[in-house]
Amino acid sequence: MLIHKKSIPLLMLMAGCSFIPPASALDYSTGGFLEDSHLDLTLQNVWMLNTTDQRADQDVGDQNAWAQAMHVNWQSGWLWDSVGLDASWYGVEKLYANDAFYGRDLVRDNNGHAEGFNKVGQLYGKGRWGDKTRHLNLWAGWKEMYKFGTLTSSRSRATPSTWEGISSEAVWDDFTLRGGIVTRFSERDEPEKRRFITLSSQQEIDYIATGDASWSPAKGTKITYVVGEAKDYLLRHGIEANASWPLSDKFNLLTKGVFYYNRGLSDWEGNRAFNDDAKHLYLQLGYQYEGSESGIGWSKTKAPLDNGLGYFYWHFGKNTRGAFNSPADGEGNDYINDGEQMIYLYSQYKFSPEFMAGIYGNYGFGMEYQDVSLKEWEYGGYFLWSPEMIKGFTIFAGAGPSYTWKLTSKSTPSLTEDNRTFHRAKGIGAAVRVEYKFNVF
Incomplete structure (x- = not known):
């Protein structure tokens, strides 16, 4: 794999570390900060394709991209059993990209030119107090925030997205309380660290505050209240719940539900997504029997918008990524x-x-x-293989067609000239991910 020139010093430093005498030989100790540290290396090869003709009228064709990534993740030990430091470096190389590569979010879009990139994705201090069942954790710096309150970090591309801010977690037996404030964001397909801005006027949003409170009385059962606000722009409340009900030694009944409520605040621009507020409800019923699992779900959305087709917007402005735990976020x-x-x-x-x-x-x-009346649908299949003989190695692949409507230059549904129906859009989506993660020390 090719590596950018500016990443070479980091690799030289890693190699040089292997020649440093052990701390015991130098009669030097950091109290476990270095001695108990860990370095993991992850190699990812990701290919993604989307052949939809939804924006064919704007000359946007097939979206095809292929990338090779390397993640270097270092975790320190604990100084005084309470203080530490973690860091992650991400490098991505373009293996292939067609004209519409930017739709797959794998490689950097440099004014229409696809290219690789590298960056320090995570760099944060950490603190901990307590034990496994009752503790307080604190973090400050650049960090992944995967399904943290109403925010999340994408893990489905070549590199994860990360946030700059402070966050905390308090656990007391079955109860967990988390909270955080973030001020900048680094997307999954670029090295830049950006401020949050509004959707239409491009005004800066000072911060996003978020948190959640959850209760998990048993394995597979959890109920969580989430809340988040982009300052003076958008507020979200939500309830997420799932439960596993054992009916026999081999058979479990599965239930799941989420409800989200969005409300625009004083700076909200009602000309995008929805006027003033939006709601989304999802309910699911399923079962597990030995190695099989199946389920059926239903959702409904209310997001009125003047002069357009409204939708439930789950991010918090540009350069943000909101958490949305509903299958209504489909593959296509x-x-x-x-x-x-x-x-x-x-x-x-x-x-x-x-x-x-x-x-x-x-x-x-x-x-x-x-x-x-509008209708859309999709279906597909996938597999995941993790051979036991190669620890840390996985292959995931999935593919399937999707059908929706074509969009105009204003991103509204494209209707036929007689306004009796809509122009159908169709395409095939596919993805292959090969990952190999191993511990260096």
């Missing part, structure tokens, strides 16, 4: 339009501890644009 389409209902089906089977495969399908209906 997003089933979150105003008035839309969605039926979701999935089934998967674990053939062995190493191999799992599944299928899924989404069908969206019930929304209208200028009195024209």
Whole structure:
């Protein structure tokens, strides 16, 4: 794999560390800060394709990109058993990219030119007090925030997205309370660290504050209240719940539900996504039997918007990434339009501890644009293979077609000249991810 020139000093430093005499030989100790540190190396090869013709009228064709990534993750030990420091470096190289590569978010878009990049993705101080069941953790700096309150870090591309800020977690037996404030964001396909800005006026948003409170009385059962606010711009409340109900030694009933409420604040621009507020509800019922799992879900969205088709917007402005734990965030389409209902089906089977495969399908209906009924759907299959003989090695692949409507230059549904129906958009999405993670020391 090719590596950018400015990453060479980091690799030289890593190599040089292997020749440093052990701390005991120098009669030097850092109290476990260095002695108990860990270095992990992850190699990822990711290819993604989307052949949708949804924006064909704007000359946007197939989206095809292929990238090789390397993650170097260092975790320190604990000084005084309470203080530490973690850091992560990410490097990405372009292996292939067509004209519309930017739609896959794998490599950097430098004024229409696809290129690799590297960056220090994480660099944060950490503190801890207490034990496993009752403790307080603190973090400050650049960090992944995966499903943290109403925010998240994407892990589905070549590199994860990260946030700059402070965050904390307090755990007392079955109860967990988390909170954080962030001020900048680094996206998954670029090295830049950016401020948050509003969708239309491009005004800077000072910060995003978020948190959650959860109760987990048993394995597979959890209920969480989440809240987050982009200062003076957008407020979100939500409830997320899931439960596993054992009916026999081998059979479990599965239930899941989420409800999110968005409200625009004083600086909210009601000309994008929705006017003043939006709601999304998702409910699911399923089962587990030995190695098999299946379920059916239903969702409904309300997001009224004047002069357009509204939708539930789950981020908090540009240069942000909001958490949205509903299958209405589909593999190909997003089933979150105003008035839309969605039926979701999935089934998967674990053939062995190493191999799992599944299928899924989404069908969206019930929304209208200028009195024209709209429908969209998709289906597909996937597999995950993690061979036991190669620890840390996994292969994931998935593919399937999707059907929705074409979009105009204003991102509204493209209707036929007689305004009786819409122009159908269709395409195939596919992804392959090969990952190998191993511990250096």
